[in-house]
Amino acid sequence: MPTNRRRRGKSKSAFPKWTKTAVGLGLGIIGFCIPLLFTFTGLSFAGHLALGIFLMAAVFWMFEPIPIYSTSMLVIFLQIVLLSTQGPLFQGSQLPETFAEPVGEQTWSLPAEAVDGDQIFLKKSPTRSEELSIEVIERNDQVIFFSTEITAETPVVAQYKHKLVQYEPVSYTRFFNTLASPIIILFLGGFMLAAGAVKYNLDKNLTNVLLKPFGTKPMFIVLGLMLVTAVLSAFMSNTATTAMMMTVAIPIAMQVAKEDKFRIMLALCIPIAANIGGMATPIGTPPNAIVISALNQQGLGIAFGSWMALMVPLALLLLLLAWGTMRVIFPPTVDSFKLALKSSFDKSYKAIMLYAIFGLTVLLWVTEAQHGIPSGMIAFLPIAGLTVTSVLSKDDVRSLPWEVLWLVAGGIALGISMENTGLAIWLVSSISWEMLPQFMLLLVFGFVALMLSNFLSNTVTATLLIPLAISMGTAGIGGEGFNLIITSLLIGSACNMAMLLPISTPPNAIAMSTGFIKTADMVKVGIVIGIFGLLTALTMALIYWPFLI
Amino acid sequence: MSDIYILCVEDEPEVLDVVVRDLADLEDVFPIEMAVSAEEAREIIQEMKERGDKLGLAICDHVMPGEKGVELLIDMQNDEFTRRTRKLLLTGQAGLEDTVEALNKAKLNRYIAKPWDPAELLQIAIDELTTFVIEHEKDLLRYMGVLDIKRIQEVIREKGSFSDS
Structure with missing residues (x-):
């Protein structure tokens, strides 16, 4: 045996x-x-x-x-x-109704269960109430109070603890509609373009063309990789971009000696650039969707191009910051490096349809402010266009990342309820924010977003924090100079700057599993980007963004 | 989480040790089992099945006392549990008839003649295991470090296995 x-x-x-x-x-x-x-x-x-x-x-x-x-x-x-x-x-639930009994000149009496401290609720419709402050004179089983604003015919809510007080329920369709909201459709359009780009190798061929001008010097190759990654990741998902760019970077890394730090840099620069690139456009990464839909619900729209004008400079600064940091931490020892870049664009009918639809969609998105057609509407061009021309097949449609759309839709839906049940305001009103100067408030929000996002999904972090920021704006407790758009953008960008650990973002996880980098390498660069990135974003929020909004 | 095993079957312990040594780079991710006979190999496979693990790669000698390697490989091909296992015949003495049988009935994936080049054996093992994980595993990241990174990345890109979160 x-x-x-x-x-x-x-x-x-x-x-x-x-x-x-x-x-x-x-x-x-x-x-x-x-x-x-x-x-x-x-x-x-x-x-x-x-x-x-x-x-x-x-x-x-x-x-x-x-x-x-x-x-x-x-x-x-x-x-x-x-x-x-x-x-x-x-x-079928309705607000219980009662009427105040006059007991004197503008003095009224109501049962105690109708009076919540110093306020009562006026019944405006069977399901909607409005609070009214009163001056209580005497409080027993009956509360005697003074008010000039009611008459004997004003319907008053009989129980202030009733479930409809301070909450007007919305139809269930409102929650379902989040899944077909313009921002979700915008993402769906982006997903379909990305799926087409991968299917016909547009992403790879573009990369090879775009990388050519960056020559043979290691630091410039890295800069090139980062810029190309960021540009692609602005229109494709960060993760898909990372997976694609890794197929470009790995063959380079394989030719470098194992000890050479250039190898670390090659594997690390891509997830970093992909994470940063996601900030640059509304469709770059899902947290942007949470920001935009929350602002839309407040009646604040950001056009595709305006978002880019706000975010592209920040993304560029962050890329340079990351590049400079890696240059210091992982100085390359090779002098020059030859890239074998061969691009062979697919020239079939379907591929050409894809190029045309891709180009046209991006052009229309970027010029949204000029022609006024909402980006969510334009997104239907690739959705319909790519299937009508059978560029994408049924299987391609099935394999789109639908779960990301659900993730975002759930986040948007949660935001609706946090807002209209008063939960968000209740959560933030326990802290006296007026005491904080505006930049401190931004810093606190940004820092919390950064910390959470390193451990949680970026979208989830945005989902949990954005409604709080929005409610500060709507309730006017943000203090002087509080700007809803700027605060939301800052939180959104902080969510995308979290790249400390392999678990922080899927691109980090992909890069990590190549075995070329250690967690410590990632942490070093991640800390610098987190801290200085947040400060950069804060600077933008204080001196650059206000000019565009 | 279940492990993916490599099984080496070889009747000469010294040769077996050399095979395992050549594959040492893979061992952290793909635990290696050793058997000195086809009968022992069957027991090991049975244990794996009971533990819920998988057999990714079988490297099998042909001429052994008792049951021959090719017979073992054919049985593996006919068994649901080991059908997907990548099968490699490592031998110096298998005749044409046995080899043809292995190809046709055991769907042999590779044939390596003794003596072998250690680097080549490792590369072949990497190729075969890469094919195995690409075809049968969902979480590819776990294996990327020791396998063919380029092929795995390409699959991740094409399938869109990961999405932003």
Whole structure:
């Protein structure tokens, strides 16, 4: 029997995988239950429900007991069940009505359960109420108060604790509509263009053409790789760009001696540039979608080209910062390097249709401000165009990253409820922000976004923070000089600057698994980009962005 | 998470050791099992199956006491668990008939004649395992460091296996 048998046992982790799942699920469910068990003053009934959904989603997004996109689906599910007009809680529900009894000159009496401290709620419609401050004179079972603003015929909400007070439920379709909102369609258009580019090798061929002018000096090759990566990643997903650019960078890296730091730089420059490039256009990366849709809901639109005018300079500065940092940390020892760049553009009918649609779409997007057609509408050009011309087949359509659209849609939907249940305002109003100077407020938001985003998905970070910033603007608690657009853009860009660890972004994970870089290398550059990048963005937010907005 | 194994079957312990040494670079990611006979190999495969692991690559000698290597490979091809395993015959003495049988019935992926070049053996193992993970694994990043990075990256690009989050 076995004479010479051996198996080197691989060390298994001390905790089986299910414990992490169980802890995540458990904490999420606890989070969901907290607002149901405790009553928080100043938060509406619906706000409690929204807080439960928010806490659960935050925990699930952090611990990932279930995939992040399925958490988004769960969010939408809970919202339609718990917070919609048609859900069991609000179906047919109406505000209970009463009328104040006159007891003297503009002095009124109402039952105690109709008076919440120093305010009552006027019933404006069966489901909508409005708060009114009163001067309480005497408080017993009946509250006697003074008010000039009501009459004996003004309908008053009989119970201030009623679930419809301070929350007007929305139709469940409002939550579903997030999945077909203009920003999601914009992303879908971008996904289809990217799928076409990969299918007909447009991405690779473009790269080879664009890299040619960067010559043979290692530092310039790296600069070239970074610029090309950033440009592509502005229109394709960061991850797809990284995967593609890696196929270009790896053959170069393979020819460099193993000890040469040039190798590290080659593998590291690509995820960094891809992460940064994602900032440059609205479709670059999903956190941008969260920013734009939140602003759209406030009636603030940012045209495709305006976004680029705001963000491209920042992205360029960050690229130079990263390039300079890597040059110092990983100085290359080779003098020159020859790149074998061969481009062979596909000249078939379908490929040419793709080039035409790609070019036209990008042109129309960038000139949105000039012709006035919204970018979400233009996005339907590739959606319809690429399938009509059968550039993309049924299988290609199936393999689009649909789950990213769900992730973003869930984020947008959560934002709606945080906003209209008063949860977002309640969360931020506990801190007196007026005390902070404007740049400190931006710094705090940016720093929190940066920290969270290093450990969480960038989109999730934006989803959790953007509604808070928006509510500060709408509630006017942001202090003097608070600008909704600038604050949101800063948070969005901070989310995209998180590239400290392999887990920070999928591009980092891809680069890491080549085995060319160590986590320490990534951390070194990541820290510099995080800190100086945030400061750069802050500078832009204070001296450059205000001129364009 | 299940592991993907390499199985080396060779009746001479010294030769077996050399094979394993040549593949040492892969061992961190793909644990190597050794068997000195086809019968022992079957036991090991059975254990893997019970543990829920996978067999990615089998490197098999032909002339061994007892059951021959080609017979083992044919049985592996006929078994659901090992059908996808990349199969490599490493031998100096297999006749034409056996070799043809291995090709036709065991769907042999590679034939290496003894004596072999260590670098070539490693490269072939890398190629075959790369094909195996590309065809059957979802999480390719885990294997990229030791396998053919270029091919794996190309697949990640084409399939769009990862998306922004």
